[in-house]
Amino acid sequence: GNSVTQMEGPVTLSEEAFLTINCTYTATGYPSLFWYVQYPGEGLQLLLKATKADDKGSNKGFEATYRKETTSFHLEKGSVQVSDSAVYFCALSGNNFNKFYFGSGTKLNVKP
Amino acid sequence: EPEVTQTPSHQVTQMGQEVILRCVPISNHLYFYWYRQILGQKVEFLVSFYNNEISEKSEIFDDQFSVERPDGSNFTLKIRSTKLEDSAMYFCASSEEGQGWETQYFGPGTRLLVL
Numbered sequence: 436g437n438s439v440t441q442m443e444g445p446v447t448l449s450e451e452a453f454l455t456i457n458c459t460y461t462a463t464g465y466p467s468l469f470w471y472v473q474y475p476g477e478g479l480q481l482l483l484k485a486t487k488a489d490d491k492g493s494n495k496g497f498e499a500t501y502r503k504e505t506t507s508f509h510l511e512k513g514s515v516q517v518s519d520s521a522v523y524f525c526a527l528s529g530n531n532f533n534k535f536y537f538g539s540g541t542k543l544n545v546k547p
Numbered sequence: 548e549p550e551v552t553q554t555p556s557h558q559v560t561q562m563g564q565e566v567i568l569r570c571v572p573i574s575n576h577l578y579f580y581w582y583r584q585i586l587g588q589k590v591e592f593l594v595s596f597y598n599n600e601i602s603e604k605s606e607i608f609d610d611q612f613s614v615e616r617p618d619g620s621n622f623t624l625k626i627r628s629t630k631l632e633d634s635a636m637y638f639c640a641s642s643e644e645g646q647g648w649e650t651q652y653f654g655p656g657t658r659l660l661v662l
Contacts, residue, residue: 478653478654535590535592536592537589
């Protein structure tokens with residue numbers, strides 16, 4: 436079956452530090468992979484996506500590469516800001532009607 | 548930029564009461580979804596809807612739940628007789644047909660509290 440595993444949080448970093456949030460998946464077929472971000476009190480916002488192996492999604496300085504050989508889609512950012520503090524969700528979609536499977540979410544706290 | 552909207556943002560209800568959660572998907576989208584997130588837990592799929600019928604539903608989506616697209620813009624989730632364990636954040640999402648169909652856009656959510 437399909438599932439997503441994310442690293443446990445919270446992750447606490449100082450401003451300008453390097454960020455990695457690990458995400459691995461199991462899936463049948465060829466899923467698309469996503470990162471969504473949830474800022475305090477708000478809904479889920481699409482951060483980036485990759486639809487096939489070796490694709491790199493990027494947005495707002497965040498990147499993630501779809502690695503089929505390691506079944507991973509780790510989120511990275513070279514220099515985090517306080518405004519990046521949020522909960523980050525890794526997700527996959529794997530069938531024609533696009534049912535999403537979410538990871539448990541990783542809370543990121545960035546301190547000035 | 549077009550966005551999915553949901554109303555109300557918060558709803559408090561008594562156990563056993565019916566609630567209707569409303570969503571307005573992005574206007575040219577044809578696939579619609581409901582998810583829920585119980586506090587501290589994963590976001591879970593409830594149901595998908597396409598061409599005026601349910602495409603897929605999870606085991607959570609039992610007879611107490613129903614969805615409807617009553618007009619050309621709204622998409623609703625009804626819980627007929629709420630239970631304490633229905634307390635959660637409910638997210639509506641939509642996606643387009645054709646290129647980009649795999650991406651879902653989520654609304655801000657409705658926080659439901661059942662007392």
